Amino acid sequence: xxxxxxxxxxxxxxxxxxxxxxxxxxxxxxxxxxxxxxxxxxxxxxxxxxxxxxxxxxxxxxxxxxxxxxxxxxxxxxxxxxxxxxxxxxxxxxxxxxxxxxxxxxxxxxxxxxxxxxxxxxxxxxxxxxxxxxxxxxxxxxxxxxxxxxxxxxxxxxxxxxxxxxxxxxxxxxxxxxxxxxxxxxxxxxxxxxxxxxxxxxxxxxxxxxx
Numbered sequence: 183x184x185x186x187x188x189x190x191x192x193x194x195x196x197x198x199x200x201x202x203x204x205x206x207x208x209x210x211x212x213x214x215x216x217x218x219x220x221x222x223x224x225x226x227x228x229x230x231x232x233x234x235x236x237x238x239x240x241x242x243x244x245x246x247x248x249x250x251x252x253x254x255x256x257x258x259x260x261x262x263x264x265x266x267x268x269x270x271x272x273x274x275x276x277x278x279x280x281x282x283x284x285x286x287x288x289x290x291x292x293x294x295x296x297x298x299x300x301x302x303x304x305x306x307x308x309x310x311x312x313x314x315x316x317x318x319x320x321x322x323x324x325x326x327x328x329x330x331x332x333x334x335x336x337x338x339x340x341x342x343x344x345x346x347x348x349x350x351x352x353x354x355x356x357x358x359x360x361x362x363x364x365x366x367x368x369x370x371x372x373x374x375x376x377x378x379x380x381x382x383x384x385x386x387x388x389x390x391x392x393x
Contacts, residue, residue, distance in 0.1 A: 183257045184209040185230045186223040189392040190242040194382030196294050196321055197349055198275065203246045204239045208260070211252040213279050215302040217327060217355045222391065223252040232263050236270070249291075250277040261286045281307040284315050293320040294351075299334050301327030301355075316348060323351040324375075326359055332367055339375070350375035356383050 186207045193203040207220070209227030230238075239247060247267055254260050255278055265288045267274050273292070278284065280295040281304070287293065293316060298305040302325065316322070322344060324335040335352065339345050352375045354364050365377060386393045 183230055183259050184227040186227040187392055188238050190244060191393045192382060192385060194380045195353065195378055196351060199378060199381050201246055202244050203248050204242050204244050205248050205250055206235060208251045208254045208257050210256045212256060213281060213304045213307060215304050232259060232266060235263065236266060245272050247272045248275040248277060253279050255282040264288050264291050280312060281309050283309060284312050289317060294323055296323050296325060297338060299324055299326060299331035301331040313342065321349040321351055323353055325353045325355060326364065327355045328359060336371065336373060345374040351378050353378050356380050356388060
């Protein structure tokens, strides 16, 4: 597999926010979201075997692992890596852009899947059949750039009854959408989703890598 970085940090997003976590960041992405904060993972990286990756994460005193990118599902060996980690007692999260078929993943993986909003520039690439693959323990994230994104997300949630099926995350673009503004919209409309910020960007400088 081609890996950009492996590091141990504090989980900054999802219902696992604040938990120590090992991150395995793969190289390569098939999307180009306008607000992307990990463009450095588009290219480069180093080839690592599954055995080498597992040996590396054993160095850390943690059993929570996130598979991220780039887009981790571009890596052919990803389903096997996830399975091996699960079989070794790790809790495995996957952060995925939601444009690729997730059916090959072990159902024990906790998938944190984006539904790309219009402000990303990539919303036409959402792979909607994934909604029939996800399970109740999985999470759907909406990264919101502006009011248009917010209204789009609310419409999708309502029409597909997503709040009855999954954990939902509303994540404002860092430094973009005003936090108080988004909070006021959610409270007024009674949105059944978790407001989240990228915690790691408040602990460390937003451009710091490896955290």
